[in-house]
Amino acid sequence: MKLLDIGEITERSGVKPSTLRYYEEVGLIQSITRHGLRRQYEPQILTKLSLITLAKAGGFSLTEIAGMFSEKGQLQIPREQIRERADLIDEQIKELTALRNVLHHVADCPAPSHMECPSFQRMLKASDRRKPAKKKPPTK
Amino acid sequence: MKLLDIGEITERSGVKPSTLRYYEEVGLIQSITRHGLRRQYEPQILTKLSLITLAKAGGFSLTEIAGMFSEKGQLQIPREQIRERADLIDEQIKELTALRNVLHHVADCPAPSHMECPSFQRMLKASDRRKPAKKKPPTK
DNA sequence: ACTTGACCTCAAGTTGGCTTGAAGTCGTAT
DNA sequence: ATACGACTTCAAGCCAACTTGAGGTCAAGT
Secondary structure, three states: OOOHHHHHHHHHHOOOHHHHHHHOOOOOOOOOEEEEEEEEOOHHHHHHHHHHHHHHOOOHHHHHHHEEEEEOOOEEHHHHHHHHHHHHHHHHHHHHHHHHHHHHHHHHHOOHHHOHHHHHHHHHHHOOOOOOOOOOOOOO | OOOOEEEHHHHHHHHOOHHHHHHHHHOOOOOOOOEOOEEEEEHHHHHHHHHHHHHHOOOOOHHHHHHOOOOOOOOOOHHHHHHHHHHHHHHHHHHHHHHHHHHHHHHOOOOOOOOOOHHHHHHHHHHHHOOOOOOOOOOO
């Protein structure tokens, strides 16, 4: 199984060298060995990078993403956490859908002022219900 | 129409005073007047804040969000931009869906190593197709 | 008249996720 | 043997989006 150096990884994953080094620095990925000074990667890192990119697009932090992998690079998430994360994603999808609906409303509704259009307001209120964020939000 | 002060806005929107002041500083919202030193807001700011919160959840930057409002606080987006943004959101939804599918796969697939499971890899490759990001990504 | 507490300003600090720059190291092709 | 170019390190810088802290103001209640 031939190894790839950082330039090839960049070319095939779209992730910049500086980013790859940064990911390594924070422990998210690792290069398997060096050829001289040069990092050498196993091809399977590409799969991992796809996953990282995807999870980032899903709004997960690098720390959260790192927590999805076990020692030897295997994806290892306890079932309960998977359910939680999946729910979280569903939540995000709902928000995005709401946002898209709002945009479509703006495109289509003939009301002079959207901000006062009742159906517009209803859409927004609906999206609020998911984040009551009362007095002391658990800022974690 | 009675005015609200910052504490009430916080209570009803879940947006902290420091954040509200920051939003004002960057021109995203404005308080209509002062009572002594205290900012007074029109109740309709709450609708605007809902929209801001929603758009933020959709991954839009404050600058982009600011661009969606006209001078007098009305939502004013050229149709073409609405289409673009809606497409962008659809894109994000697809990514999130892919991510959720990956998670479900991990929960269900009996393969010893997901990273090598062909159907797992297929899902990831599919998500890659959307961001080829060749040599010089147009960093805008 | 005084106290209280919710607000205020302004500058500086924080976090996450990178990027940039200067200076150095190597393997490969000539 | 030398030059080239792709890599390397390390520290510092950058951006967005806030948050924090010190010190100040003010209206309303007693």
